[in-house]
Amino acid sequence: MDSRSFLCAVLIALCATVSNGGEASQAIEAIRAVGPKGEGHMQASRAAVELSNASLGDLTLILQGMDGANPLATNWLRVAAEAVAGRALDQGQDLPVAQLESFALDRSHSPRPRRLAYELIVRVDESAPDRLMPQMLDDTSLELRRDAVQRVLDAAEIAEGERALALYSQALHAARDLDQLKTCFEVLEKLDSKVNIAEHMGFVTKWHLIAPFDNTAGKGYEAVYPPEHEIDLAAEYDGKEQKVRWVEAASDDPYGIVDLATTLSKFKGAVCYATTEISSPAAQTVDFRLGCINACKLWVNGDLIDSHEVYHAGMEVDQYIAPVELKAGTNRVLLKVCQNEQEESWAQRWQFQLRVTDALGGAARVKVVSQ
Amino acid sequence: MHAVGRLFLALTLATFCASIGRADWRQFRGGASSAIADQLKLPEDWESSQRWKVDLPGRGPSSPIVVDGRVIVTCSSGPKQDRLHVVCFSEDDGQQLWHRQVWATGRTFCHPSSSIAAPTPASDGKRVFAFFSSNDLLSLDLDGNLQWYRGLTYDYPHAGNDVGMSSSPLVVGDRVVVQVENQGDSFAAGLDVETGETRWRIDRDRRASWSSPVLLPAESSSAYAVLLQAPGGLTAIDSRDGKELWSVETECPAIPSATARKDLIVFASGGALALRPNAGGEPERIWQAAKLSIGSASPVLYQDNAYVLNSAGVLKCGSLADGDVLWELRLKGRFWATPIVCSNGLLCVNSDGLLQIVSRGDKPKVDQTYDIGEVIQGTPAVSNGAIFLRSDAHLWKFSSN
Structure with missing residues (x-):
């Protein structure tokens, strides 16, 4: 040519x-x-x-x-x-x-x-x-980050002593997937370096609870009870069967699970409200990541940010994710958890867990305000 | 005859021969959703009948389908099961022909025993409609080229079930019918096979259901009535516009699907409930048999009998005349897969991967077993004298030919 x-x-x-x-x-x-x-x-x-x-x-x-x-x-x-x-x-x-x-x-x-x-x-x-x-250990792609973390975990598994501790610690701070985090938590505990899981993952563990309000035939999901109008922790209201008032509750579950059936009682056809305050050092966008096996509604600063009228179809960490604009200072959180009247053994759980994270799932820079 | 005419005739004949030379298995439980493959003689020696075994890129209780020499399987993978796969293999040698992936746009939580690739794909012979528990629906041509794609949870954000969903799509004429029944946005819809656009959508009871839509066969070739089984009963709708044709209110288990032929519909309700279709509308109740309890696997209707597996793994044969139990046989294990009627017996695959071949007739027995050794939840596919099985990790072809 x-x-x-x-x-x-x-x-x-x-x-x-x-x-x-x-x-x-x-x-x-x-x-x-x-x-x-x-x-x-x-x-x-x-x-x-x-x-x-x-x-x-x-x-x-x-x-x-x-x-x-x-x-x-x-x-x-x-x-x-x-x-x-x-x-x-x-x-x-x-x-x-x-x-x-x-x-x-x-x-x-x-x-x-x-x-x-x-x-x-x-x-x-x-x-x-x-x-x-x-x-890619700190990558914004969680899929790429996962593979990078896995390589560190693989190296840690065959390492010993201080080297193993350093690698597992490195993996812990990079990991965002629950299975990899659990591996880190388990091994670090064995290496005498136990992690505060709830704190590391941003679970909210301090709450005030009030229950039961009526959820007979599921009507409580749409009903508006007093806590939806005001949060007065000293107040007393007419409940489903008797007067009800707020009680303090702190979860010691590593994954922040609040078990209402054991903390309160095995109420059926009942609504519970849970509230807490979260302090943010600045205005910021965070994820509210809720796990709940019952029908639920979530408000932040009075705004309804998430709702699911689903009963007993599983509960998982990060089951429902909603982005929220926090203001600088104190932010009021209100959660409504509705238990229905199913009698099957698998339909008795009345639980929730909530964590506040950044968009990638790392604990957000916030603090739960003790009341 | 003119040369062009002869060429045209030859091409037409060749196309016709090719089309009848291949027997497709295009949807959950095969043609007519019947799970009948009575031309197939099951192998006597399964070990030597394994033609090929290939790796799969992810998990899935969905069944394989076979279309024009291609075996198509769906899978899901990843820590959140949010990577969705459609994989196509050569029916002849198991060579992978193509592999397409998308990210789930709907919910991907599910019971550990299931996965997001629970619905079995369906095909109209030209396209594959791959549906997932996350309500992602892909239409691909047989070479893997995307024709259209829908994320139905993107459209209806509360459509989902964190136990997982499993209803398989059904192709009827120019509609793909999907049944998305759950406690949130619960609906059934008919999508255009060409474009994926929604032609109709109907609200359904907000109760979880895992059953698949089933075509009610008609005397003419233009059947259009689709049966939707749900906890509150069985409803027939017109696949062209979604309008209700008739409904039978009765409590139903939410997992198995109905089985229908021109003269009879059998579905799980108080055991088994049989209806006689009526061209004029409402079907006639024929019998209800409490002893023909139907577990997770769907009923099979063959000749004068119904075959059902209950939740304890007992296979029962009932008379289609009156629902009386003719015999029962306890099998090993528990079952998700629907039994397949073959010429020399019923192929029953339990969830531990144990194949149990049961002789039909008055004195049934397990003639033969073969242990795959892996969890199998999907109903086998049958095509061209071969059986296709899939686990969470592998796809097999068995054939004695």
């Missing part, structure tokens, strides 16, 4: 790439426009088919398209990226590892496309975890 022919070929290839890139950008925009209840679906469906057939050169463009996209669009784009990468690998093409690595390490991109970039790298480069993971 002479130089003129070569130049022409390069120009044609460049034009083709730009053209395809333009089409890919339009397709990405169409997909990013998808919304709830099928909004934008017709356009996105056509774009998805088009994008799945995009060239390998468009792969990073698709990843960039996932930045800031809503969870639905993120998934549409992920599958398209997988189709493009998978086809390229089947055809013996090399993935653009350097570009992908740069993308994966750049925390200005959204966590999910960064994770996808990492997974694509690992498909073709077995050495990538050794190279990349040490930089």
Whole structure:
């Protein structure tokens, strides 16, 4: 091929790439426009088919398209990226590892496309975890962070003495997934370095409780009892069966579980209110992460932030997550926990647990105010 | 004949032969949701009949489906079970053809024995509709290209059950019917198979249900009535617009699904309840048999008999004429998987992965057992003389051919 022919070929290839890139950008925009209840679906469906057939050169463009996209669009784009990468690998093409690595390490991109970039790298480069993971122990992608923590835990498992203690401590402060945290808690206790789990995870353990109000036939969930109007810890109200007043309760459960059936009584068809105050050093956005096996409502500073009319369908740490704007100073928390009248043995629990965290699940900079 | 005409005829014949050469198993319990594969002769030597075994990327009680030479399985993985997988393998050799993943947009808490990949995918022969307990629903073509995707919890934030949900989607004509019944946003919906857009949505009782929608077969090929079993009874709806056709109010267990054929519907209620469909509307109650108690596995109707597994693992055969128990046989273990009717017996797979092949007839017995050695909750799939089983870690093909 002479130089003129070569130049022409390069120009044609460049034009083709730009053209395809333009089409890919339009397709990405169409997909990013998808919304709830099928909004934008017709356009996105056509774009998805088009994008799945995009060239390998468009792969990073698709990843960039996932930045800031809503969870639905993120998934549409992920599958398209997988189709493009998978086809390229089947055809013996090399993935653009350097570009992908740069993308994966750049925390200005959204966590999910960064994770996808990492997974694509690992498909073709077995050495990538050794190279990349040490930089990801404090990553904003919880999936990348998890893998980084796991490497520390694996190293800790075969280490001894002070080295093991240091590695488990390092893992403890980086870990956000409950299973990895539990591993750290258990081993550190054996190494005479017991962790205050409730404090480490940000569980609220000090409460005032008042019960029972009436929840016969589930009517208490919507009923508005006095604590929803005012919090007066000295007040006395008409309860379901008798006068009721606030009592102090402190959970000594490591995961902050407040067991109302044992702390109060095994009331059925009953509503309990729990309240506490949280002090924040500054205005900040935090997560309120609630676990509750009963129907529940949660207010912060008088605003209803979460509600679930679900009975006995499981209780987990971080079962319900709601972001909340805390004000500087004292913030009032009110929780309503409704027990129903089911008689089955598995329907007797009346419990909750609440923790206050940052967006990644680390304990928030707040303090429970003792009253 | 003109050359072009001959070519067209040849292509048509080739396509036809190809289509009848492959027997698909496109949904939970196979065609007609019947769990009947009476052309299949089960292997006598399972060990040597294993054709292939492949790793899966995650857990799942969902069943495999088989479409046009592809075996498709759903899985979930990760500490929060929030990574959802759709994996496609070659039916012939188990080679992975494609693997697609999304992040769950709905709730992913569930009972430890289940996973988010509990619903079995469904197919219309051109597309795969992969549904998950998180209410994420993907439509992929048979080459793994995304056609559309919905996150129904994103639309209805309180649609979920932290025990997990398991209702499998059903394809009827140009609708994918999903049954999302729970204590929060409880509904059934019909989505357009082409675009994924919601064509109809109906509110359902706010009580948890794990049952799957079932097509009521009709005399014509254009059946459209779909049966929705829920704790409060059995309802028939029109798959085209979601309108109720009829309803039978009765207390039902919330896990097994109904089984229907043109002349009979059997579902769990006070044991087993049998209805005779009526083209004019309300079905006729035929019998209710307290002794035909139905556990988690769904009932199987074959010829003149019903086969049910109760919650203690006792297999019972009942007469479809009156519901009388004809025989019963205690099997080992407990069952999630629905038994499969095969030519030489009933294939019953318990949740410990023990295959028990039960002879049919007046004096049933366990003819043969084979221990897979892994937890199996999904009903087996059967296609082209082969059986496909999946655990939380593996997918197997067994065939004596």
